[in-house]
Amino acid sequence: MAVLKANAYGHGLVTIAQHLNDADAFAVARIDEALALRAGGLTKPIVLLEGFFDEADLPILLANNFQTIIHDENQLAALENAQLEAPINCWLKINTGMHRLGIAPEQFDEFYNRLQKTANANNTVNLMTHFSCADDVDSSKTMQQIALFNRLAENVEQAHCLSNSAGILAWPSGHGDWVRPGLMLYGVSPMANTTGKTYQLEPVMRLTTKVIAVRNVAAHEAVGYSGRWQSDKPTQLAVVAMGYGDGYPRHARAGTPVIINKQRYGIVGSVAMDMITLDIGNNTHNIKVGDEVTMWGPELPVEEIAQCADTIPYELLCNITPRVSYQYQR
Template structure:
């Protein structure tokens, strides 16, 4: 049986991107973000690849994601970026030897309730301006006291998260760095600041640990620094098939809402992909796909299962031809721009109907 839509993930590209990240921050340890199913690339195969490549730690959003990795026998440091949410998760974090990123005092209380013998590795997250999660920077002395009260806790370090690092000219990032530095002046412990945007655009954020996400998967969060200029290789390619080729006269319309009117007699292709596979409806008549490297514009609205494309520049296209949605020569950034979204959402938005293939493992 031939799949309708295939996402091919090149694990060799992820190893390459990790190498590029290490070259940019050679003195820093690397905590690789594999949350959200490794940004839609497949958490288990990606995590195995990164561990085999010598990454220092992995990061997930929540306990459910961490357990997927542990059940796949992936060892080493795994950090819970949102921390623990219940007494059960506190106990599980200790049992599974997970790093817990603490962002509020009630989470400290959850660990405290486990008793003085509980051994756990903790990070403290400081809010330097993202205003999402994190302790106020004024709480640093109180957090230091919590560590002295729990001598069996292993302290991993201090974390903050950047709000505007994807804009190299935004003055807010230096403000966040200053707040973080001032709050921790003279305070021991490793520091972690840089996400992918910080890693690529702000060398002063590299410090002791970097936490790349998107860059590992071969995309850049900074529009002025495209991935190819940074030496990154896209890890995912998505393709479907041409399932019909038809010809329509000038003035005839295509698809729901008669959204597209043929300007002349023209061949039209039907491709087996739609928003139920994760192709955003917002790209209707705005994006391009490719056959044999030839870019072809969408013509009409994206429907649940299909799109229609303008074949005037490739009138000899045949049913069964592979249609590239994104991949080499047609970066996901193009589709994201057409959808007025970001590549993160494209990667994470692919549905269970897409068949994944991992190669170069």
């Protein structure tokens, strides 16, 4: 079940889906994402990971063959009370320790039996949960969640879905019948202090821009907003067309690397809305206006940039803004 929420983690919802021929189903967070996939010609099953938000959504789910998570009483009651021409495929989500969405373990029998009885739900009610600490291989929490889920589901012969990307990589006993690759699908590691390369994953995205100026800076001249950086000796700066207006992290610290002409250079000064400055020293590699700059990509893992900005790669990928143009290559 390929997870495509948040514009396919910033990669382009419909285009990415059109290339995932081996996926058995797609998963999104919200109905507008699912509708965009259908409008793009995608016919595979689509699961709404947050379920529906309003009873009025149910005819839309039915008409477009969307599958829904049921995670609370309001959703279940709305489904039972709806006037539908045919049943909807449902997944019952159990809270095994994430404490976000999902029914309590003690509610399982009641909810499952009600879903079996209502004419508005297909008799095949699959089961799902979500891990809270799967990226921490030293934590016992994931095994506790797996054990609780298995205990509840042991007498239910329906498909089980437990594992997100971290669960797939680190907890094989939790793979179940379906898995939900999200971040790892795009070649990025969900595990702390690792990169996709650790797991033989190939990054899908390369974020690039161009050098728009090269300038000399005298010793002790303050650079950028608030003059937060200055060199202790004369140097050269490259100014690149990238900033938080494109989704690059504003809090990337000094020294965060980029690549120009196969060489690494560090960010200096504040990341602005549209521009970033780099200290290129005496410019021995002859950097010039128009040279391509890699902000992250296969040779510069987004996981490394996330660490430099005290955040996670999920946020960097999802924060790419609409003014960034997309070019796809196979």
